[in-house]
Amino acid sequence: MPLLQVEDLSTFFHTEENTVKSLRNIDLTIHKGETLALVGESGCGKSVTALSVMGLIPTPPGKFESGRILFRGQDLLKASESEMQSIRGNEISMIFQEPMTSLNPIFTIGDQIMEAIHLHQNKTKFQARELALNALRQVAIPSPENRIDQYPHELSGGMKQRVMIAMAIASQPSLLIADEPTTALDVTIQAQILDLLDQLRQKIEMSILLITHNLGIVAQYADRVAVMYAGKIVELASVEELFASPLHPYTLGLLNSLPKDGTKLETIPGVVPHPAYLPKGCAFHPRCAEKVDQCTKMIPPLKPINSKSLHQTACWLYETSPTV
Amino acid sequence: MNKLLTVRSLKKYFPVYGGLFSRVIGQVKAVDDVSFNIHEGEILGLVGESGCGKTTVGRMSLRLTQPTSGVVNFEKANIFKLSKKELDKLRPKMQIIFQDPYSSLNPRFTVEQIIGEALSVHFHINGKELRARVESLMEKVGLSSMYLNRYAHEFSGGQRQRIGIARALALGPRYIVCDEPVSALDVSIQAQIINLLQTLQQEENLSMLFISHDLNVVKHLSQRTAVMYLGKIVELASTEQIANNSAHPYTQALLASKPSLDPKYRIRPQPLSGDVPSPLNPPSGCHFHPRCPKVMDRCKTEVPRQIQLEKNHQVLCHLYDE
Numbered sequence: 001m002p003l004l005q006v007e008d009l010s011t012f013f014h015t016e017e018n019t020v021k022s023l024r025n026i027d028l029t030i031h032k033g034e035t036l037a038l039v040g041e042s043g044c045g046k047s048v049t050a051l052s053v054m055g056l057i058p059t060p061p062g063k064f065e066s067g068r069i070l071f072r073g074q075d076l077l078k079a080s081e082s083e084m085q086s087i088r089g090n091e092i093s094m095i096f097q098e099p100m101t102s103l104n105p106i107f108t109i110g111d112q113i114m115e116a117i118h119l120h121q122n123k124t125k126f127q128a129r130e131l132a133l134n135a136l137r138q139v140a141i142p143s144p145e146n147r148i149d150q151y152p153h154e155l156s157g158g159m160k161q162r163v164m165i166a167m168a169i170a171s172q173p174s175l176l177i178a179d180e181p182t183t184a185l186d187v188t189i190q191a192q193i194l195d196l197l198d199q200l201r202q203k204i205e206m207s208i209l210l211i212t213h214n215l216g217i218v219a220q221y222a223d224r225v226a227v228m229y230a231g232k233i234v235e236l237a238s239v240e241e242l243f244a245s246p247l248h249p250y251t252l253g254l255l256n257s258l259p260k261d262g263t264k265l266e267t268i269p270g271v272v273p274h275p276a277y278l279p280k281g282c283a284f285h286p287r288c289a290e291k292v293d294q295c296t297k298m299i300p301p302l303k304p305i306n307s308k309s310l311h312q313t314a315c316w317l318y319e320t321s322p323t324v
Numbered sequence: 325m326n327k328l329l330t331v332r333s334l335k336k337y338f339p340v341y342g343g344l345f346s347r348v349i350g351q352v353k354a355v356d357d358v359s360f361n362i363h364e365g366e367i368l369g370l371v372g373e374s375g376c377g378k379t380t381v382g383r384m385s386l387r388l389t390q391p392t393s394g395v396v397n398f399e400k401a402n403i404f405k406l407s408k409k410e411l412d413k414l415r416p417k418m419q420i421i422f423q424d425p426y427s428s429l430n431p432r433f434t435v436e437q438i439i440g441e442a443l444s445v446h447f448h449i450n451g452k453e454l455r456a457r458v459e460s461l462m463e464k465v466g467l468s469s470m471y472l473n474r475y476a477h478e479f480s481g482g483q484r485q486r487i488g489i490a491r492a493l494a495l496g497p498r499y500i501v502c503d504e505p506v507s508a509l510d511v512s513i514q515a516q517i518i519n520l521l522q523t524l525q526q527e528e529n530l531s532m533l534f535i536s537h538d539l540n541v542v543k544h545l546s547q548r549t550a551v552m553y554l555g556k557i558v559e560l561a562s563t564e565q566i567a568n569n570s571a572h573p574y575t576q577a578l579l580a581s582k583p584s585l586d587p588k589y590r591i592r593p594q595p596l597s598g599d600v601p602s603p604l605n606p607p608s609g610c611h612f613h614p615r616c617p618k619v620m621d622r623c624k625t626e627v628p629r630q631i632q633l634e635k636n637h638q639v640l641c642h643l644y645d646e
C-alpha cells in the first residue's frame with residue numbers, strides 16, 4: 001500500500017466573483033522512502049496540493065469538490081479536526097518556502113521546536129529539550145547548545161530553514177512536504193539544505209513531497225516527477241524517463257526554455273491562464289504548438305503511454321498509442 | 325571596442341547607528357574597492373549571493389546611490405563630479421530595469437504615462453507624438469498597443485517586466501543596468517524576457533550590466549562575468565573562462581552548487597559549508613577564508629591582492645600569488 005494516495009482530488013475556491021479551480025481531479029501516490037517532485041509554474045496548484053494534504057485549506061472559501069486523500073488507508077478529508085491534529089506535525093510535516101516569516105519572532109527556536117514535541121509526544125521538559133537539541137544536531141547546526149536559546153532574528157536565512165527542518169523532523173514524520181524549501185535561499189546554501197533533506201530521508205526512511213519550480217533540483221533529488229499545469233497533472237514519470245523522453249508539450253517547452261548555450265532560447269508563447277477562467281478542453285491548448293481539434297473540446301485524461309509503462313501523460317497526441 | 329563605462333575603486337560604506345545617542349558604531353562595507361569596465365555593445369554579468377553588494381554597484385554606476393569614494397566615468401565624464409544640469413543631460417543615456425515588476429511601476433499611472441513620462445520630462449514630447457512613440461515602444465517589447473490605457477495591476481509579471489523594459493528604452497539609452505530582471509518570473513516567461521533583452525541589446529548595440537544570482541542566465545547572456553563576494557569582485561573574466569576555467573574557489577563552489585539537469589549525473593560535490601558572513605563583521609584577511617576548501621594560513625590574515633592570470637582574467641586569491 002502506498003503511504004499517501006490522492007485520488008481524483010479537486011479543490012476549488014468560491015469567491016463572490018468566480019470559482020477558482022486550483023486543483024482539478026488530481027491523482028498522486030507516494031511510496032515509502034521516495035521523493036516525489038511536484039513541478040510547475042506559479043499558480044498551477046502545487047501549494048494547494050500540499051495544503052490539501054495537510055488539511056490547511058480554509059473551508060470556506062475552499063471546498064473539496066471531489067476525491068479522497070488516503071494516508072495509510074485513512075481518508076484525511078473525512079478525518080475530524082482532532083484526528084488531523086494528531087497527524088499534522090507528527091506523521092506528516094511541512095516546511096514552507098519562507099523561513100523568514102514562518103518562525104515566530106518572539107519565541108526562541110528551542111521553544112518552537114519543543115512546542116511541536118510537547119504537542120505530539122508525552123515528554124518532560126528536560127526530555128523535550130534533549131530531543132530538540134538532537135533535532136538541531138541532525139540538521140547540522142553548529143553549537144546547538146547555544147543556538148537553541150536564540151531568537152529567529154539572530155539566525156541567517158539558511159540557519160532558519162534548518163530550524164524549520166529540525167521542527168518538521170523532530171517527531172520523525174513518515175511524510176515530509178517541502179514547499180519550495182530553498183527558493184528564498186542562496187545557491188551555495190540551497191545545496192546544503194537539499195543534501196540534508198536527502199540524508200534525513202535515507203536515515204529515518206521518510207517520504208518527501210518536494211514542491212519546486214527548479215528543474216535542476218528535480219533532476220538531482222527526485223525519484224519520480226509530477227508536472228502540473230493549471231490545476232492538473234499533465235505528466236508523471238520517473239525522473240530518468242522525464243528528462244530523457246519528455247512527452248507532454250508543456251514539459252518539453254519547460255525543458256527547452258532553460259538557458260543552455262548562447263543560442264536563442266525556445267519559449268512557450270503566451271501566459272498561464274487564470275485558474276478561474278480556464279480555456280475549454282486541455283488548459284494548455286492556447287499555448288501549444290501541436291494542438292489538434294480534439295484539444296479545444298475535451299480534457300485529456302492522465303494515462304500511461306502503454307500498458308507496460310509507468311510513464312503517464314495527459315495529452316491527446318498520445319491517445320493513438322495502445323492503452324490499457 | 326571602446327570603453328563606455330569605467331569604474332575605478334568604487335566604495336560604499338553604510339554607517340551603522342547604535343548605542344545611547346545613536347552614534348555611528350560601525351560600517352557595512354557594502355562595496356569595497358570595485359573596478360571594472362564595460363565596452364560598447366557589451367553585456368557584463370555580475371553574479372553573487374544576496375547581500376554581496378551587486379545592486380549597490382549597479383545603482384552607483386548610475387549615480388542613483390552616492391558612493392563613499394571612487395570614480396565612475398561614463399563617456400569620459402566622471403558622473404560624480406557633474407552638476408545636476410550636466411547629469412540631467414546624461415540621464416537619458418543610462419537606464420535601469422528593476423527586479424520586481426510588481427513594485428517598480430506606479431499603480432496610479434496608465435501604461436502610456438509610465439512609458440511616456442520620461443519622454444515628456446526629458447525631450448518635451450507630448451500629445452499625439454508622445455502616444456505614437458509609446459505605441460512603437462510597446463510594439464518593440466511585444467506588447468499590444470491596445471493596452472495603452474491600462475494600469476500596471478492588469479498585467480501579468482512578464483508583461484509588467486516588458487513595460488519596465490519599454491520605459492528603460494524610451495529615451496534611447498546607451499547603457500542599461502538590469503537588476504535581476506528575470507528572477508521574479510516563471511521559467512517559461514523568463515525565457516521570453518531573456519530573448520527580448522538579447523534581441524534589443526543586439527539591435528541597438530546597448531551596453532548592459534546584467535546583475536543576477538543565476539549563473540545560467542548570466543552565462544547565456546553576457547560576454548564577461550564578474551563574481552562578487554562580500555563587497556569585492558573576486559573574479560572577473562570572459563564568461564567562457566568563468567564557466568570552464570574558473571580560478572577562485574568561490575566561483576568554483578558557485579558553479580558546483582548549481583544543480584545539473586541530468587538525473588543520471590548525480591555525483592554531488594561537497595557543498596560549501598557555513599553561511600555567507602555578515603558584511604557588518606566580515607572575516608579577516610580574505611573574506612571567503614572560513615568557507616574556502618583551499619584555505620591557507622596567509623588567507624586568514626592577509627587581504628589578497630588582484631592577480632592578473634591572463635589577459636582579461638583577474639582573480640583575488642592568494643593561491644595564485646607567488
